[in-house]
Amino acid sequence: MAKIPTVRLNNGVEMPLEGFGVFQVDDSICERAVSEAIDCGYRLFDTAYSYGNEGAVGAAIKKSGIAREEFFITTKAYIQQMGYEKTMKAVYDSLDALGTGYIDLYLVHMPFGDYYGAWRAMEEMCKNGRIRAIGVSNFLPDRLMDLCYNAEIKPQVNQIELHPHYQREKELALMRELGVQPQAWAPFAEGMKGMFSESVLADIAHKHDKSVPQVILRWDIQRGVAVLPKSIHKERMAENADIWDFILDDEDMRQIGTLDKNTPSMLDTLKPSEVKRLYDYLKNPILTSLQ
Numbered sequence: 001m002a003k004i005p006t007v008r009l010n011n012g013v014e015m016p017l018e019g020f021g022v023f024q025v026d027d028s029i030c031e032r033a034v035s036e037a038i039d040c041g042y043r044l045f046d047t048a049y050s051y052g053n054e055g056a057v058g059a060a061i062k063k064s065g066i067a068r069e070e071f072f073i074t075t076k077a078y079i080q081q082m083g084y085e086k087t088m089k090a091v092y093d094s095l096d097a098l099g100t101g102y103i104d105l106y107l108v109h110m111p112f113g114d115y116y117g118a119w120r121a122m123e124e125m126c127k128n129g130r131i132r133a134i135g136v137s138n139f140l141p142d143r144l145m146d147l148c149y150n151a152e153i154k155p156q157v158n159q160i161e162l163h164p165h166y167q168r169e170k171e172l173a174l175m176r177e178l179g180v181q182p183q184a185w186a187p188f189a190e191g192m193k194g195m196f197s198e199s200v201l202a203d204i205a206h207k208h209d210k211s212v213p214q215v216i217l218r219w220d221i222q223r224g225v226a227v228l229p230k231s232i233h234k235e236r237m238a239e240n241a242d243i244w245d246f247i248l249d250d251e252d253m254r255q256i257g258t259l260d261k262n263t264p265s266m267l268d269t270l271k272p273s274e275v276k277r278l279y280d281y282l283k284n285p286i287l288t289s290l291q
């Protein structure tokens with residue numbers, strides 16, 4: 001299995017271009033899934049306080065016997081953890097849950113609440129070495145630009161919904177200009193809206209003797225986007241990691257470009273009803289028990 005290549009973030013930290021996401025991976029199976037993903041070559045693991053499985057991620061890493069420095073651990077502060085003091089506590093809580101000594105990348109999960117207070121705390125934790133890189137998630141261009149103007153440490157990463165049905169070309173161009181590394185969450189749009197059966201993707205996959213998921217991930221990588229596929233099946237974890245031995249040509253890239261619906265499939269933070277849904281999510285029993 002080829003080693004997953006890295007990208008250098010704007011503070012010099014090297015981040016694997018592909019990682020393993022554990023959203024909606026129940027705590028009870030997460031440790032097994034992460035251990036299998038480690039076997040398949042993944043070293044970046046993307047969790048969050050709100051996923052309720054930081055402990056399982058940390059446990060699998062410890063059990064692997066592989067040196068801590070080989071791993072890249074991302075976690076995130078959710079809306080109720082925004083604000084200088086709350087975020088300080090959130091970082092220590094995540095460090096306790098993970099047991100990994102430090103966090104490689106810490107993100108503001110959503111552009112809501114006092115994320116400027118959160119950012120000051122994250123900058124401080126970066127300076128004291130408990131976090132190696134900081135970033136945001138789900139930030140639209142105006143929020144990202146404003147943060148860049150007001151931050152002492154500019155965000156290293158913006159993790160956003162990104163897949164062939166929502167390609168966000170202009171936003172990627174801005175991120176390139178700002179030196180912020182884009183990272184795609186839900187690179188397969190969770191398989192919704194017929195993503196895996198798009199004939200354009202199937203034809204390209206056939207041409208390269210690869211699968212549709214592999215073509216999607218390769219397309220992201222060739223646009224300079226880091227990816228976070230999730231699967232609880234080991235054979236799919238291996239399949240998703242096996243994307244480093246082929247190259248999509250210009251015509252493949254152009255054809256995939258035609259699939260853009262220019263609208264999110266999962267999260268539209270511009271909709272008040274969606275913001276309400278996110279705040280309602282805080283009433284989720286798992287989150288409540290974690291608070």
Ligand SMILES: NC(=O)c1ccc[n+]([C@@H]2O[C@H](COP(=O)([O-])OP(=O)(O)OC[C@H]3O[C@@H](n4cnc5c(N)ncnc54)[C@H](OP(=O)(O)O)[C@@H]3O)[C@@H](O)[C@H]2O)c1
Binds near residue numbers: 188236
């Ligand atoms: N920052 C944020 O707000 C945010 C939001 C959402 C997600 N994320 C991150 O992004 C990660 C990935 O997103 P996601 O989990 O929502 O969705 P995703 O990776 O787009 O899709 C996961 C779905 O695709 C299936 N799948 C994966 N590989 C496959 C393959 N090779 N063939 C067929 N089916 C396959 C999985 O099924 P099985 O598991 O059954 O194999 C699962 O149903 C998350 O785990 C999380 O770390 C971040």
